[in-house]
Amino acid sequence: MRIATWNVNSAKQRAPRMLDWLAERRPDVVCLQETKLTEEAFDEQFGDALGELGYEYAVVGQSAWNGVAILSRVGLKDVRRGFPGMPGFPDAEARAVSAVCGGIRVYSLYVPNGRTPDSDHYAYKLEWLAALRESVAADGGEVAVCGDMNIAPTDADVFDPAAYVGQTHVTPPERAALAALTDLGLVDAVRARWPEDQVFSYWDYRAGMFHKNLGMRIDLILVGAPVADRVQAAWVDRAARKGKGPSDHAPVIVDLDTAPDGDIGPMVPPPSAKPHKPGSARLPQA
DNA sequence: ATGCCTCACAGCGTGAGA
Numbered sequence: 325m326r327i328a329t330w331n332v333n334s335a336k337q338r339a340p341r342m343l344d345w346l347a348e349r350r351p352d353v354v355c356l357q358e359t360k361l362t363e364e365a366f367d368e369q370f371g372d373a374l375g376e377l378g379y380e381y382a383v384v385g386q387s388a389w390n391g392v393a394i395l396s397r398v399g400l401k402d403v404r405r406g407f408p409g410m411p412g413f414p415d416a417e418a419r420a421v422s423a424v425c426g427g428i429r430v431y432s433l434y435v436p437n438g439r440t441p442d443s444d445h446y447a448y449k450l451e452w453l454a455a456l457r458e459s460v461a462a463d464g465g466e467v468a469v470c471g472d473m474n475i476a477p478t479d480a481d482v483f484d485p486a487a488y489v490g491q492t493h494v495t496p497p498e499r500a501a502l503a504a505l506t507d508l509g510l511v512d513a514v515r516a517r518w519p520e521d522q523v524f525s526y527w528d529y530r531a532g533m534f535h536k537n538l539g540m541r542i543d544l545i546l547v548g549a550p551v552a553d554r555v556q557a558a559w560v561d562r563a564a565r566k567g568k569g570p571s572d573h574a575p576v577i578v579d580l581d582t583a584p585d586g587d588i589g590p591m592v593p594p595p596s597a598k599p600h601k602p603g604s605a606r607l608p609q610a
Numbered sequence: 611a612t613g614c615c616t617c618a619c620a621g622c623g624t625g626a627g628a
Contacts, residue, residue, distance in 0.1 A: 333616075333617070333627085334616085334617060334618080336617095336618095337616080337617070337618095358617095358627090360617075360618070387618090387619095388617090388618050388619065389618080389626085437626080437627065437628065438628085439626085439627090439628090474627095488628090491628075492628070493628060526628075528615075528628070529614090529615030529616055529627095530614070530615045530616090531615085532612095532613055532614035533614085533615095534612065534613085534614095535611085535612055535613050535614075536613095536614095537612095540628075562612085563612090565612075566612040569616095570612095571616095572615080572627085
């Protein structure tokens with residue numbers, strides 16, 4: 325089972341790249357952020373194409389800003405818009421949706437940016453993360469918290485810590501709020517797989533930052549212990565950041581071994597099937 | 611070349627993004 329998260333920075337602007345990418349990578353569960361479309365506009369533009377690709381989806385949208393979605397080919401049950409206790413600014417924004425896909429509670433999150441550390445938006449970000457923690461704490465271990473966290477977990481997740489002094493995304497309170505979430509027992513799948521490597525998921529559009537590999541890792545897939553035990557691969561799909569008309573974020577992809585239950589097929593292979601070699605777990609085909 | 615910012619809404623500029 326392949327789970328991906330991608331801040332697309334406008335689904336409307338990214339439509340052709342999004343659909344091509346889905347057809348190429350064939351993720352089973354896709355968390356999208358910054359769709360920047362109302363739910364009606366999303367349905368109008370993507371309903372048929374996603375159906376043809378085999379996806380059900382749940383979308384929470386608004387005009388112009390924010391917007392999140394989950395696409396799934398492995399079931400989409402118990403959809404929740406937002407999460408219990410989610411703060412607004414002052415009204416609820418389209419920043420969270422979750423559903424049970426393939427037996428896992430999957431969140432697609434677009435954490436508030438924070439703007440500047442002295443702003444109301446920064447306080448809102450911290451409150452939002454504290455409420456998120458309480459929601460995730462009630463979910464148990466079969467969980468994948470995915471999305472644009474707008475926090476670089478450590479200094480290793482930015483190209484130059486000195487470049488971000490005094491800015492959001494790296495301040496101790498933000499990192500503490502993220503750590504309080506992961507301290508529930510979640511594993512940062514990409515960092516666990518690449519403990520020593522410089523890995524980024526976002527590069528500013530300006531000044532050739534991508535081409536110089538000056539970025540940040542702020543898009544995360546945080547998985548509960550039983551899910552972490554099933555991780556076969558975890559990586560950033562940098563190819564999706566190249567070329568003409570990319571998002572400023574690249575997708576993050578995690579592959580899991582076959583689910584022990586749920587609706588994506590039997591755990592035990594049929595007697596005729598040869599055993600898999602380690603690391604060669606097959607993904608469900610369309 | 612992976613190549614020097616993009617998006618939405620408004621309305622030909624402005625605010626936001628991180």
